Amino acid sequence: MVERYEPPAIEKKWQARWDEDRLYQVRDEEPRPKWYALTMFPYTSGDLHIGHWYNYAPADVHARYKRMRGFNVLHPMGFDAFGLPAENAAINRGVHPFTWTMQNIENMRRQLKSIGAIYDWDREVITCLPDYYKWTQWFFIKLFENGLAYRGLAPVNWCPRCQVVLANEQVESGRCWRCESDVVRRELEQWLFRITKYADELLDFNGIDWPERIKIMQRNWIGKSSGMEISFGLDHPGVAEKEIKVFTTRPDTVFGVTFMVLAPEHPLVSKITAPEKKKEVGAYVARSQRLTDIERLSTEKEKDGVFTGAYCVNRLNDTKVPIWIADYVLQSYGTGAVMAVPAHDERDFAFALKYGIPIIPVIEPPDGIVKSFAFPDTMKEGFEEELKMSGFEYKAAEIGGQFVTLHDEAQVKKYIQLMKAYLKPDNWNDIIGSPWLFFFSGKTGIETIALDSIESEAEILKRCKAIEPNVRNCRTAVEMLNNCEFYRDRLFHAEYGRMIHSGRFTGNRDGVNAVSAYLEEKGWGRRTVSYRIRDWLISRQRYWGAPIPMIYCEKCGIVPVPEKDLPVLLPETAEFRPTGESPLKYNDSFVNTNCPKCGGPARRETDTIDGFMCSCWYFLRYASPQYEKAAFDPAKVKRWLPVDFYTGGAEHAVMHLLYARFFTKAIQDMGLVDFSEPFTRLFNQGIIISGHQKMSKSRGNVVNPDEYVAELGVDTVRAYMMFIAPWEQGGEWDDSGISGISRWLHRVWDLAVENYHSLNNQEDQELIRLTHQTVKKVTEDIEKIRFNTMVAALMEFSNHLSRMKKAGSVSAVAWQSSLKTLLLLLAPTAPHLAEELWHRYGYQYSIHNQPWPQWDEALVTRDEFTLVVQVNGKVRDRLLVPASTTEVQAMQMAAGSTQVQSYLAGREISKRIYVPGKLVNFVLSKPGVQEGHSPSSPHSPSPSQGEGDKGGEVKP
């Protein structure tokens, strides 16, 4: 018996050898082209679960492949080491965050080493060490000096559980990204980064190869929308401001403004509120401050608000517009004020209905449908017959009367005539949609009033109430119409269309541009853009982060710490209590300092920097991790950056990935680097879930890879990760298939280790073909990141080898050469096994320094192929034919097939389809006669399946 494959021993042996030989040490200066393959470094949470491995193992396979393809590959690893969990461990268990973090790193480094990756550990980066965070602080000062870091009073997202503020990106559906607590608002003075300055640049993804999905998420997050800032006149005694500015994307609806809504936090609120409304408004403002974002922004929550008692003026039609406040308007977007057009905005519509505010339609519905309800007993005898005769679409209402639907202007015109003729005295009728007309039949005839302004709205309502007691409690005309189900779909729409009821613009179809131009000409507005994205809030009221390197001096104000004094070290001792204030605040020896400018007494900033800033530049540090003179050695960054291939989870789409892009653009503008995008190609691998949930310690569903490694070997685990699904897909962790991979690697071992006895060389050509075919398939699959099919191809290849070995049907030379190729193809996936077998064959150490095998396209193609023969698109025969077969020959052979002939008998071929190298399809003309089929195929081959099974029985 030959030696058995024993992975743990082999793996340990080769890892030690590689380590000793510094096989994976990366040299900066090499003639080979560079390849920077980066994978997102882990947060130091304690240990790596199988989900982490799913990030790292396939990334390493790809990097190893690139290495064999002749690239000088930098594939570094490090630790994202600042963050809340470390401090929470300190609070809960009394371990110092530093100790906790470094212990975790020890363990994680051990696990990472067991992967057998090509990480060059000399380049390890740990963000919580002073030699790293010194430069994080240095970058902060650079941003400050360039006007990109500023201190501001802002309503912030406060997580009551973590006792810390969060950036907008770190709030997920109103909850803290880390602990899922509901976030509340607080007004605090904080440090922010001016990411909004780069909003437009961040929208430009030219030159980078990123998944469409991530680009869309970033675009949505940035949320650029073009519109207008429109000024409404304000004339309030004692108030200096003479206008209220609103932001709108729909200037074409400006004639439909019937109220104005300010955010509760809007600075004008306290100034303009009428004395008798002060109490109510104050209470509303107080309440909205108290609510969490979840409560306040919940779409389930009914829109509510309060009238301030004040008015402004719509300059376009000189209408007085009541000013309300409501918390569905956000102070932080646009101007914090909106012009409400209830006829064409869903929220405004709901709000207006709730508070009885008039609704004036100003845009025609694009479907052109107009409705009218002929109320019971309002029409004279014979009206219905007239409707019928005129061909109108109508339906009898349950309560009597008719629902009439009109489809064009001619119908409307005709209907109006008809209706006027039949309307009984002292009644009214209306047509809704466009035009919007009310017809009142009085003593003197019929009077028509259009619902085109606040005044006419009031007049219409007054008259209706006079006629119909049932509508007396309606506050607006639309509220009255809204009682009728039939009208509902006409009362509100948000589409673009022809303007109506809009003075000089009535009839205009390009309202947005027309109104914009007019407002600009008048000086009442300007075209502008708004962004959803807000500046990045980076202050954290916590200990375990890089201290913000700023000093407050009473005389000199805010002064950055001079570079020579960096890093501002975290004091070793601090009291860790969840107070909501930085533990540094009460550390006198940290806080008290001297002003670098005037030397006088001063205080240090006690907040620390958001950990996401550390990961904004770690990819630069890897280029020269021990460099002491600066954050990075410019020559090395020039050599290695940008990252060629960045892999990691999609959960960072609008956090890390957006921040890192911003940061890179910012330092490019400072002249520190000469590229604008850090990651040329991004690939998001899928997530491994467990029990239908993301793996996390807190959920208690983590799967530890260590046991699999100990039992089956790391090569098996690596290959299994590659095999389970396409990498971008991920999925539920299920180890039931891992035995298949283990068996396969054992088979490969036996294949290579056991002696081969050649009996003949019958299959040499076939083996050569299969070898080249496999090289091609494996290479292309790795390039396309289709690792699962790559492993499948390797399995198929080794299955063929097994068969040939058993048969002894290839020469010893062909066998050796193919096996050598198999090992090379296997090297990235199963590096230890490949190295061991390579060594046993006596080939030169190391297999990982060998070039990737090439394939010869001429040898890949077979000299014969299976020609599929179809009749009416259904496969009826398969013929093995020479590769040189011509179309004519193929047709002849296909037609000659006995299988096929039974389908052709008595039928005419109307079309012959030929796909070279693949198939022939005979299309038959429609069956004329039922007989004429051979008894063996009684079914009609015609595609018409009407008769189904019962028609198929033909007794012989």
Next chain:
RNA sequence: GCCGGGAUGGCGGAAUGGCAGACGCAGCGGACUUAAAAUCCGCCGGAGCAAUCCAUGUGGGUUCGACUCCCUCUCCCGGCACCA
């Protein structure tokens, strides 16, 4: 609600306009063994004795031909969620 992605055997998946189910797991049968494990060989979507038919979430369409392209609907996953 809006924006993405997805649905294929018992399971993971393969096939991106041309042989549906590669490769693997599980299962079944056999060989070896005193026996078991391991290993090896065979079978393995459904119906049918068979010829053959049915089958890629639903319903329609385009095409000689559709898992693949287009439209409708259902369900699942991810993101955003009053952004005016």
